[in-house]
Amino acid sequence: MDSFFGFLRIPSLYDLGVMLPGIIVGLTIHEFSHALVATSLGDDTPRREGRLTxxxxxxxxxxxxxxxxxxxxxxxxxxxxxxxxxRGDPRNGMALVALAGPLSNFVLAFIIVLFLAFGGINLPYAWEIGITAVAINVSLGVFNLLPVFPLDGEKIFNRFFSYEIRKFMVSYGQAILLLLLFTGAISFVLQPITRFILNFYFALFKFLVG
Structure with a gap:
């Protein structure tokens, strides 16, 4: 599952043009990274299922x-x-596969910042699309690090949970996640982290452009 923060609304054609590139590229890179790491660890399932693409x-x-x-x-x-x-401990492998998704979103956001700073900003609509893609990918990365099933964070931190907690998360994790989303409580946890990372990227951009 993947998410970024927003409000319930019908997007305009302009919104679609600005948001869709960041969403599509971000989700694609996220899932491809899972497949790539799993394959590198010895599991050929993603390749056979056509996901190593x-x-x-x-x-x-x-x-x-x-x-x-x-x-x-x-x-x-x-x-x-x-x-x-x-190869090796399955839980360690799953943690690495899970981590690859959010990490790829942070790396992609970093690459977009570099692209904008080193001339990309001069291209038509590059700033609007690029800065939106940075925000989307940072939010995707932060959201997926939540240690709640079925998000990547649950698999990353799984080995630190007791058997009782793991069983509870598998049984009720989705309900907990939906509750956090629909009550807005998730914003109190994730927005400060997301804002901190975005501020870092913006500061880097300003430094690079002088």
């Missing part, structure tokens, strides 16, 4: 993207992974 068609869920646009939360197609094919 940068084609958005293999990763994008239309309903998930629509909800991202109008409600601020949504999802892409999960990458199928068999941790028992990994």
């Amino acid at each position: 940068l084609s958005p068609l293999s990763h994008i869920d239309p309903v998930g993207v629509l909800l991202l646009l109008i409600a601020g939360f949504g999802w892409a197609k999960p990458v199928p992974v068999n941790p028992y094919n990994f």
Whole structure:
């Protein structure tokens, strides 16, 4: 599952043009990174399922993207992974596979900042699309680090949970996540972190452009 913060609204054509590139590229890179790391650890499932690709068609869920646009939360197609094919400890492998998704969004946001700073900002609509893509990808990365099933953070921190907590999260994690989303409580936790990271990227941009 993937999300960025927003308000329930019907996007205009301009909004679609500005937001869709960041959403599509961000979700595609996120899921491809899961597939790439899983494959590098010895699991051929993502390759056999056609997920070891940068084609958005293999990763994008239309309903998930629509909800991202109008409600601020949504999802892409999960990458199928068999941790028992990994070399070494399956839980360590799953943690690395899970971490690859959010990390790829932070790296992508960093690359976009560099692109804008080193001349990309002069291209038509590059600033609007680029800065929106940075915000979307940082939010995707932060959101997915939440240690709540079925997000990546649950798999990253899974080995630190007791058996009782792991069982509870699998049973009730989705309900907890939906409760946090629809009550807005999730914003109190994630927005300060997201804002801190975005401020870092903006400061880097200003430094690079002098």
